[in-house]
Structure formats: C-alpha cells, structure tokens
Amino acid sequence: MKPISAALCLVVAGAVAALGGPARAQQTVKIGSVLSVSGPASFLGDPEDKTLRMYVDKINAAGGVAGNKIELVIYDDGGDANKARTFATRLIEDDKVVAMIGGSTTGTTMAMLPVFEGAEVPFISLGGAIEIIDPVSKYVFKTPHTDKMACEKIFEDLKQRALTKIALIAGTDGFGSSMRVQCTLAAPKYGIQIVTEETYGPRDSDMTAQLTKIKNTAGVQAVVNTGFGQGPAIVTRNYAQLGMGAVPLYQSHGVASKSFIELAGPAADGVRLPAAALLVADKLPDNDPQKKIVVDYKATYEATAKQPVSTFGGHAYDGLYILVDAIKRANSTDPKKIRDEIEKTKGFVGTGGIVNMSPTDHLGLDLSAFRMLEIKGGDWILMAPKS
Amino acid sequence: MSEFVQFLMSGLTVGAVYALVALGFTLVYTASDVVNFAQGEFVMLGGMVTVFMAALGVPLPVAALIAVAAAVCVGLLLYWLAIAPSRGASPVTLIIITIGASILLRGAAQVLFDKQFHKLPSFSGDVPVNLLGAAVQPQSFWVIGGTALIVLLLYLFMERTVLGKALRATAANRLAARLVGINTTTVMTLAFGGSAAIGAIGGILVTPITLTSYDVGTLLALKGFAAAMLGGMGNPLGAVMGGILLGLLESFGAGYLSSTYKDGIAFVVILVVLVAMPQGLFGRRSVERV
Numbered sequence: 001m002k003p004i005s006a007a008l009c010l011v012v013a014g015a016v017a018a019l020g021g022p023a024r025a026q027q028t029v030k031i032g033s034v035l036s037v038s039g040p041a042s043f044l045g046d047p048e049d050k051t052l053r054m055y056v057d058k059i060n061a062a063g064g065v066a067g068n069k070i071e072l073v074i075y076d077d078g079g080d081a082n083k084a085r086t087f088a089t090r091l092i093e094d095d096k097v098v099a100m101i102g103g104s105t106t107g108t109t110m111a112m113l114p115v116f117e118g119a120e121v122p123f124i125s126l127g128g129a130i131e132i133i134d135p136v137s138k139y140v141f142k143t144p145h146t147d148k149m150a151c152e153k154i155f156e157d158l159k160q161r162a163l164t165k166i167a168l169i170a171g172t173d174g175f176g177s178s179m180r181v182q183c184t185l186a187a188p189k190y191g192i193q194i195v196t197e198e199t200y201g202p203r204d205s206d207m208t209a210q211l212t213k214i215k216n217t218a219g220v221q222a223v224v225n226t227g228f229g230q231g232p233a234i235v236t237r238n239y240a241q242l243g244m245g246a247v248p249l250y251q252s253h254g255v256a257s258k259s260f261i262e263l264a265g266p267a268a269d270g271v272r273l274p275a276a277a278l279l280v281a282d283k284l285p286d287n288d289p290q291k292k293i294v295v296d297y298k299a300t301y302e303a304t305a306k307q308p309v310s311t312f313g314g315h316a317y318d319g320l321y322i323l324v325d326a327i328k329r330a331n332s333t334d335p336k337k338i339r340d341e342i343e344k345t346k347g348f349v350g351t352g353g354i355v356n357m358s359p360t361d362h363l364g365l366d367l368s369a370f371r372m373l374e375i376k377g378g379d380w381i382l383m384a385p386k387s
Numbered sequence: 388m389s390e391f392v393q394f395l396m397s398g399l400t401v402g403a404v405y406a407l408v409a410l411g412f413t414l415v416y417t418a419s420d421v422v423n424f425a426q427g428e429f430v431m432l433g434g435m436v437t438v439f440m441a442a443l444g445v446p447l448p449v450a451a452l453i454a455v456a457a458a459v460c461v462g463l464l465l466y467w468l469a470i471a472p473s474r475g476a477s478p479v480t481l482i483i484i485t486i487g488a489s490i491l492l493r494g495a496a497q498v499l500f501d502k503q504f505h506k507l508p509s510f511s512g513d514v515p516v517n518l519l520g521a522a523v524q525p526q527s528f529w530v531i532g533g534t535a536l537i538v539l540l541l542y543l544f545m546e547r548t549v550l551g552k553a554l555r556a557t558a559a560n561r562l563a564a565r566l567v568g569i570n571t572t573t574v575m576t577l578a579f580g581g582s583a584a585i586g587a588i589g590g591i592l593v594t595p596i597t598l599t600s601y602d603v604g605t606l607l608a609l610k611g612f613a614a615a616m617l618g619g620m621g622n623p624l625g626a627v628m629g630g631i632l633l634g635l636l637e638s639f640g641a642g643y644l645s646s647t648y649k650d651g652i653a654f655v656v657i658l659v660v661l662v663a664m665p666q667g668l669f670g671r672r673s674v675e676r677v
Contacts, residue, residue, distance in 0.1 A: 038497070038502070040602070042502040043502065043503065046502070172647070198641075198646045199646050199647045200646060201650065203603075203606045205401060205404075205593070205596065205597030205598075206397050206400065206401050206596070206597070206638070208393055208394075208396075208397045208522075209393070209394050209397050209398075209638050209639075209641040209642035209646065209649075210641055210642075210646045212390055212393045212394065212642060213642060213646075216390060229504075230504045230598045230600070233504070233598065234597065234598065240513075241513075241515045241522050241523075241524055242393075242515075242522045243515070243522055259503060259504065262506070263504055263505075263506050263598055265506070265513070266513065267513075
C-alpha cells in the first residue's frame with residue numbers, strides 16, 4: 001500500500017506543480033496586515049482597514065505594482081497583542097507575505113516586532129509610540145507621528161507665546177502615560193516648567209476633582225492633556241464647566257478626529273492641538289506641498305467609506321504608498337531588497353507629512369509634519385504662528 | 388470650601404450611578420441569590436438605545452422610554468432564556484451564565500450599534516450652576532435627583548405593596564414564601580425586569596455627563612458590585628450608601644490625595660471595611676436560626 005500512496009502523492013504533487021506553475025507566472029505580490037478592526041482600538045483599525053482595501057483595489061485596477069497585482073491579507077487582532085503575534089506568525093509562515101503594514105497600536109506592534117525582525121520581512125507599523133523605532137530595528141518602520149514630536153510641537157508653540165508654567169494632566173492608558181513621560185523629558189529643552197501633574201483613568205467619567213486642583217495651583221499658564229479616546233472629551237467639558245477657559249488647554253494629536261468635537265460640544269472651542277495636515281485639508285494654502293495628496297485622500301475616503309476622514313486611515317495610506325514605491329524601485333518582491341528601498345525613501349509626500357527616512361530614522365518626519373490647530377465654532381482652524 | 392463642594396458634587400454624581408448599579412445587583416440577589424454581572428450592560432443599553440432612537444428623530448423623552456422598555460425586555464429574556472431553565476444550578480454556575488450574557492450583550496451592541504462614543508444633550512442645558520463657589524453641571528442634579536426618586540419609589544414599593552412584600556418574603560425564605568402561596572417565579576421575573584429598568588434609567592441620566600459606548604457596562608458592573616459588597620450584599624439601603632460612599636472616596640481621593648491612586652484608595656477602604664465587617668456596612672448577619 002505504502003509505495004502506491006507515495007506514488008499517488010507524487011502524481012498529485014506533480015499535477016499541482018504543473019497547474020500551479022503557469023499560475024505563478026501571472027505574479028501577485030502578497031502584502032500582509034494585522035489591524036485592530038474590532039475591539040477597543042477599532043477607531044484606529046477600522047479606517048486603516050478601509051483605507052488599505054480601498055487603495056489596493058485602486059492600485060490593482062491601474063495594473064498593480066511593477067506588473068504584479070497586490071494580494072492583501074488582513075487579520076483582525078481585536079486589539080489583543082497575543083492574537084496579533086499569532087497572526088504575525090501566520091502571515092510569515094503560511095501566507096509568506098513580502099511585507100507587512102499594520103499593528104494599529106503600539107502594544108500589538110511591539111508583540112509582532114520580533115516575528116518580522118526574525119523573519120527579515122519589512123514591517124511598517126501604524127502604532128504611535130516612539131519605542132517602535134527607537135532603538136532602530138532593521139526591518140521595522142512606522143508612519144504615525146510620535147508622542148515625543150507632539151510634545152515638542154506643543155512646547156514650541158507655548159515657548160513662542162511665552163507660556164512657560166504648565167499643568168500636565170494625563171490619561172493612565174498606554175498612549176497617555178507614554179506621552180506624559182515624553183513631555184516630561186522634553187519640557188526642560190524648551191524652558192517649560194511643569195508646575196503640577198494629575199492623571200485620570202481611561203474609563204473615568206468625571207475629572208473635575210483633578211481639574212479643580214489644577215485650577216487652584218498658582219501660576220499655571222497653560223494646561224496640557226495627554227490622552228485619547230473619550231477621556232480628553234470629558235476633560236474638555238469639565239474644563240469649561242469649571243470656567244477655566246482663560247487658561248489655554250492643549251490636547252494631543254490623539255483627539256484629532258471630528259468625533260472629539262462632537263463629544264466635547266461647545267466646550268471644545270479654544271482647544272489647541274498638534275495634528276496632521278489631513279484634518280485641515282481644505283484650509284491649507286494652495287502652495288502647501290501636502291495639499292493635493294490630503295485633499296485627494298480625504299475625498300476618496302469620504303466618498304467610499306461614507307464617514308469623516310481621520311488621520312489614522314491616513315497613516316495606513318502613507319504606509320501602503322511608501323511600500324508600493326519601494327517595491328517599484330526595488331523592481332523585485334524580495335523582502336530584503338524592499339526593506340533597503342523603504343529605508344531610502346526620500347521626499348515622500350504623505351498625509352502625515354514629508355517622509356525622509358535614513359538608517360537611523362525609520363519614521364522620517366520632522367516637526368513640520370504637525371500643524372498647530374485650534375477648534376473654533378465646531379471646526380479646526382490653522383493657528384497662525386505668533387510672531 | 389468651594390473646593391470641598393466641588394469634590395462633593397463630583398463624588399455624589401458618580402456615586403449615584405454606582406448606587407443605581409448596586410441597587411440592580413441587590414434586587415436580583417435578594418430575589419434569586421444570583422449575582423447578575425450583566426447589570427452593567429443594562430446601563431449601556433439605556434444610554435445607547437436612547438442615543439440611537441434620538442438619532443432617528445424620536446423626541447428624547449420617548450427615546451428614553453423606549454430604551455427602558457428595551458432594557459426590561461432584555462432583562463426578562465435573560466431570566467426566561469438563561470436563568471430560569473438552569474434553576475437549581477449552583478450560584479457559581481448562574482454567575483458564569485450572567486457573565487456570558489454580558490459578553491453576548493456587549494458583542495450584540497457592538498454589531499447592532501457601533502463602536503464609537505456617543506453623547507446625549509444635557510436635559511437642562513450646559514450652563515454650570517454656581518453652588519457655594521463650585522461649578523456644577525445641571526445634569527448632576529438630574530442624576531442625583533433621579534437616583535433619590537428611584538430609591539424612594541423602590542422603598543415605597545417594597546414596604547407598601549403586596550408585590551413588594553412578596554419580594555421581601557421571597558428574599559427572606561424562598562421555601563416559606565412558596566408555602567404561603569407566593570408565586571416566586573413572578574417575583575424573580577419582577578426582580579430581573581426591575582433591575583434592568585433601574586440600570587437603564589441610570590444609563591440615560593448619566594450619558595450626557597459621561598458619554599456612552601458599547602463597552603461602558605464592564606467597569607460600571609465592577610464598581611457597582613464593589614459598592615454592593617461595601618454596603619452589604621442584599622440590602623437596598625446598603626447598596627445606595629455603598630455606591631455614594633465609593634463615588635465620594637474616588638472624588639476626595641483624587642482631589643485631596645492623588646489622582647493616580649484614586650481607585651486604589653477606594654478599594655483599600657473597601658478591603659478594610661470588609662475585613663472588619665465581612666457582611667458589609669449594612670449587611671445582615673447570616674445567622675441560621677434553628
């Protein structure tokens with residue numbers, strides 16, 4: 001029996017190879033993605049997922065990349081780092097992807113990082129924190145601005161306005177606490193003094209106690225809130241409730257979405273934050289190098305997804321096009337060659353800013369990628385730098 | 388002084404919501420010995436259904452009524468489909484069933500509604516009221532007043548109506564209650580429906596302040612359960628006092644000590660109380676009379 005079944009296997013294998021061979025000739029390039037489409041980070045993963053699908057279809061309709069159609073494999077980790085790691089292994093071992101975009105959060109990214117670094121497959125993360133690219137891992141890149149940059153941008157603005165004594169209020173979630181640390185580290189460089197510090201839980205429903213303490217601290221010239229989700233919306237509302245409007249409130253780029261304005265309501269008026277150009281696409285001056293790209297992306301996303309654009313989907317857009325450009329330049333689907341080309345990305349204009357990567361900088365954005373915005377009458381306006 | 392009043396009002400508002408959740412726990416627990424961990428989901432349903440009904444153009448009061456009715460239906464279905472068929476199972480089994488139900492409800496809400504945060508307009512505007520130097524949202528008065536009204540109505544129901552007395556009798560001794568002709572099934576149905584209604588009302592009252600999303604129930608169930616334990620499981624007065632105490636502990640802890648450790652402070656106090664008085668502040672001593 002054994003020899004017969006073995007022979008049968010051979011025949012089947014041969015048939016598969018014979019059939020599979022020609023199919024291979026019509027090449028596809030497999031790109032993997034693990035996103036938090038559901039779960040607590042779904043507000044990140046959902047627009048990222050939509051953006052990737054939308055633009056991969058577009059690229060394929062236009063003939064693909066370097067003659068190859070893109071095949072996109074997306075897994076939903078539900079915001080769970082353990083699941084993300086399992087999917088990462090599956091992408092490498094079963095799907096044999098040539099590159100990966102994703103990891104919606106810093107947590108899922110850090111869990112998947114060793115898998116891709118070990119398999120030597122390029123990995124463009126959509127997670128926020130600076131730990132992803134500092135220290136630099138050879139195969140790991142990211143597109144979103146870091147929390148450190150947000151702190152620096154805010155402090156730059158504060159310094160210009162001669163507001164040097166600030167109160168820091170931070171969410172205790174991963175994003176909020178990481179940014180709190182970065183802000184504390186960056187403050188002395190800008191001559192900013194943090195007079196008092198408060199925290200709140202990501203699920204807290206009332207922050208008046210913390211804000212009352214800040215209100216009663218003498219000499220506070222501005223308040224900086226690091227956090228995302230619904231926490232900052234409640235902080236903003238409590239801030240207005242306590243009548244603290246005379247002291248400017250700075251928020252992080254984590255609240256850069258229309259839903260923040262909706263949730264915070266009229267209380268959001270006067271809130272200042274650093275954000276990508278995408279949010280104010282229509283208001284950019286025509287000579288802005290990012291104008292065309294952000295207006296196009298906004299229009300495409302809103303027409304297809306039927307929901308307001310968010311910067312998070314924009315990060316996925318940037319990741320996809322950085323990768324596609326690299327594949328084109330490499331003219332190969334060898335992950336190692338693609339990695340080398342991603343690292344050589346120069347002058348790439350994306351929704352997040354102008355990307356110039358280098359062997360020591362796997363993000364490639366500088367502070368000009370952020371614009372200081374202020375919320376006025378339920379909309380974003382560009383803040384004119386104070387001269 | 389103004390600082391103190393600010394912390395006090397903040398604590399009372401948050402505490403009132405914990406109290407309503409704790410009250411829901413207590414109602415079901417007294418009638419059926421089940422700790423219903425889906426209690427937080429009723430709060431979520433109250434807020435979410437109102438938000439989505441209001442978005443469809445339904446006037447707010449009607450939307451709120453629909454939300455309460457929807458939550459009561461879910462509460463009754465939970466009893467009829469999950470709890471009643473497994474009657475006689477150990478309390479641990481029943482608790483696990485309710486945890487399963489809460490996961491199911493959360494998942495269903497995620498699919499049926501969405502994953503975003505939502506808010507409701509405040510019932511009487513957003514202009515803060517100045518109370519002894521503290522700025523208080525008008526909605527806080529709705530939350531505190533609404534809770535007080537529910538507690539009062541529940542008290543009158545338990546003390547003055549036959550059905551309420553039947554509920555207390557069932558709580559005291561189920562077998563004896565059945566022997567004197569009380570339909571304990573009706574009583575339990577009532578407890579599940581009632582606790583769902585209380586949770587939903589809490590959810591509607593608090594959504595203008597705290598916002599809502601499909602997963603707000605988890606934390607509220609945890610805090611409400613802690614409040615019920617603090618006050619003494621099975622005692623309605625204890626549940627209310629426990630909830631308000633927990634809210635005040637958090638608010639004063641954040642205000643006067645450290646906002647980072649405010650949850651820690653609250654839970655340390657609860658632990659100390661429970662070590663000293665295992666029945667909770669107002670709990671009955673569980674003495675078996677022979």
